[in-house]
Amino acid sequence: MSTPDNTVQVTSLPNLAQILPYLLGHYPDDSIALHAPGPNFHDGPTMTCPLPDDSAEWQATAEHAARQFVAYAHDRGHDLAEGVIIYLCREPRPGQSPGETAALLAPVGTWLTNEFVEHRANVLQTIGLVANRWWAYECDVDGCCEGDPLPSPDDPTSVAVQMARLGRAPGPRTRDIIKEFRAATADPAFLMDLHTAADYFNSRCATTAGRDATLALTLEQIDAAMSRFRDGATALTRAMTTQLIVGLQDAAALEAGMAHAEDSDLPHARRLWAYLARHCAEPFRQEAVPVLTLFAFVAWRQGDLIAARLALRDAITTDPEYELATGIHLGTIDGEDPRDWLASAREGHAHRLTHLQHAVEVASEYRPTTDNTAVRFREALDAATSHHYDQVLGADERLLARYGTIDIVNGALADFRSGRRELSDEIAARIILGLQDLHARDVALSTGEESDLPYERQLWGYLARRCVPPHTGKAPPLLTLLGWVAWRQGDTVTASHAFAEAVDIYPGYTMAKLLLDGIRNECDPARLLAMYRDAAAEFAASRPDLDTL
Numbered sequence: 001m002s003t004p005d006n007t008v009q010v011t012s013l014p015n016l017a018q019i020l021p022y023l024l025g026h027y028p029d030d031s032i033a034l035h036a037p038g039p040n041f042h043d044g045p046t047m048t049c050p051l052p053d054d055s056a057e058w059q060a061t062a063e064h065a066a067r068q069f070v071a072y073a074h075d076r077g078h079d080l081a082e083g084v085i086i087y088l089c090r091e092p093r094p095g096q097s098p099g100e101t102a103a104l105l106a107p108v109g110t111w112l113t114n115e116f117v118e119h120r121a122n123v124l125q126t127i128g129l130v131a132n133r134w135w136a137y138e139c140d141v142d143g144c145c146e147g148d149p150l151p152s153p154d155d156p157t158s159v160a161v162q163m164a165r166l167g168r169a170p171g172p173r174t175r176d177i178i179k180e181f182r183a184a185t186a187d188p189a190f191l192m193d194l195h196t197a198a199d200y201f202n203s204r205c206a207t208t209a210g211r212d213a214t215l216a217l218t219l220e221q222i223d224a225a226m227s228r229f230r231d232g233a234t235a236l237t238r239a240m241t242t243q244l245i246v247g248l249q250d251a252a253a254l255e256a257g258m259a260h261a262e263d264s265d266l267p268h269a270r271r272l273w274a275y276l277a278r279h280c281a282e283p284f285r286q287e288a289v290p291v292l293t294l295f296a297f298v299a300w301r302q303g304d305l306i307a308a309r310l311a312l313r314d315a316i317t318t319d320p321e322y323e324l325a326t327g328i329h330l331g332t333i334d335g336e337d338p339r340d341w342l343a344s345a346r347e348g349h350a351h352r353l354t355h356l357q358h359a360v361e362v363a364s365e366y367r368p369t370t371d372n373t374a375v376r377f378r379e380a381l382d383a384a385t386s387h388h389y390d391q392v393l394g395a396d397e398r399l400l401a402r403y404g405t406i407d408i409v410n411g412a413l414a415d416f417r418s419g420r421r422e423l424s425d426e427i428a429a430r431i432i433l434g435l436q437d438l439h440a441r442d443v444a445l446s447t448g449e450e451s452d453l454p455y456e457r458q459l460w461g462y463l464a465r466r467c468v469p470p471h472t473g474k475a476p477p478l479l480t481l482l483g484w485v486a487w488r489q490g491d492t493v494t495a496s497h498a499f500a501e502a503v504d505i506y507p508g509y510t511m512a513k514l515l516l517d518g519i520r521n522e523c524d525p526a527r528l529l530a531m532y533r534d535a536a537a538e539f540a541a542s543r544p545d546l547d548t549l
Contacts, residue, residue, distance in 0.1 A: 009162065014151045017136075020087050021173075025171040026177060027170065029090075029175045030090050030091065033046065034084060036069075047065070049064075051108070070116070081122050084121050086123060112126070113126065133147045133148060181292060182278065183277070190242075201249070203472075208359075208500060209367040213360055213367055215247075218256075221240055221243060222253065226269065230265070241279055252349075255352065257294045288318065290324075296328055300332055308332055312325050366475075374468045381432065381468075384426070405434030405444075406440060417452075436477060441511070442535065445484055446532075447529065447536045464482060479512065483495040484515060486498060
């Protein structure tokens with residue numbers, strides 16, 4: 001090597017076989033490993049590529065790995081015409097001998113060599129490593145270089161002795177590293193809870209307000225979990241574990257998780273993300289991708305590139321389109337500074353947090369309730385909906401129902417003016433269902449005096465909060481009415497959020513889209529108010545004698 005004190009002699013095939021875990025920093029189970037020796041042998045580029053379990057995929061894997069390594073070495077100014085060493089690592093499967101495994105690997109070396117030759121790369125040696133034994137596939141002497149044990153650590157000429165003299169130890173095996181973050185066996189009861197949490201997460205995130213509220217809760221849980229792990233915790237409650245796993249599917253939550261990567265937090269964050277990742281067994285491997293990415297980022301911050309890349313390999317294998325994992329993986333390869341990523345994550349998180357706090361505050365006026373009353377609201381809407389849609393109404397009956405809805409609305413407004421803050425479940429459900437009629441909704445649009453606006457706003461927000469899942473689809477009329485009142489009051493922020501929420505729930509809800517466009521185009525609501533007042537007056541004047549219907 002470059003100095004006598006740092007010299008490692010790799011002068012034999014046994015030494016060449018034994019040096020791999022020192023080159024890579026770990027022993028790559030079931031993998032292709034590629035190394036292009038530099039001036040000091042270990043200075044050149046290296047790369048590992050996992051071998052799929054299915055041997056039918058090995059040729060495509062080998063050819064792709066060779067092309068990747070050619071490009072990788074070229075980007076680093078290394079000429080592979082100077083030589084490449086191929087390592088093929090695999091442990092025997094049950095009932096398979098080391099020799100049979102080595103023979104199974106032989107074609108992989110051939111496919112790699114052929115691909116390298118196509119790119120003018122020179123293969124120096126192809127070494128098979130199986131069950132602590134080595135094979136040199138270039139040797140064509142029968143019985144030679146086939147299945148010899150790796151040199152004993154006591155052999156004074158071994159690489160192990162030379163490395164020990166330099167204070168270097170071989171890296172751990174891949175299978176031992178991945179135990180930290182990879183799920184092993186599934187707990188059926190936990191997976192059932194995780195499935196329930198995922199369903200609840202998806203239902204709450206069906207709207208913008210629901211996503212914001214769910215994100216706010218996830219951010220609180222991240223802070224709480226980090227606090228517990230700082231205090232020495234090694235586990236979380238099942239509820240918090242499942243909620244964090246699904247909550248971290250939100251990119252903004254992931255960014256918040258990355259922000260917990262200051263120096264003092266690294267050991268605690270690493271344990272937390274590894275703990276969560278270990279709970280993502282099949283069929284929830286997809287849910288592990290964000291958590292693995294967080295784990296990898298923390299490992300990268302700690303300088304543990306091996307664990308970072310192995311975690312990222314799992315993440316990218318599961319979801320090749322997950323851009324953050326891919327970006328961090330490239331960052332580890334290109335020698336980027338993870339502190340730059342941390343600064344960006346913290347800045348983005350601070351910006352999002354400010355926006356989120358404002359959005360959650362606004363949405364609290366109309367977001368469906370999630371407390372104990374939600375069950376009661378759902379049951380009331382279940383019963384009323386079943387009765388409502390069982391009826392087959394003629395034209396006159398529909399007109400009668402429309403007027404009846406407006407009468408109930410006017411009665412509810414009178415109750416709110418008198419200081420009441422709630423309606424009976426039956427009355428609330430009847431109004432919600434009645435306003436699904438577009439004509440009834442249009443008549444209910446605020447056209448009264450400004451003194452009535454606070455009571456109208458209170459009523460529409462109250463009814464929107466009662467549209468709990470699975471009745472969220474009934475909220476757009478109420479959100480549209482609320483947004484119109486807020487606009488009349490000059491509160492374009494709440495109005496915009498309410499209209500956008502209505503469109504989010506029902507993209508084809510025309511009235512909400514038109515009013516939202518009106519705000520964005522800075523239209524004068526007074527012109528719309530005049531038009532709505534004319535329509536309301538026409539409706540009142542044409543009201544038939546109900547007794548004759």
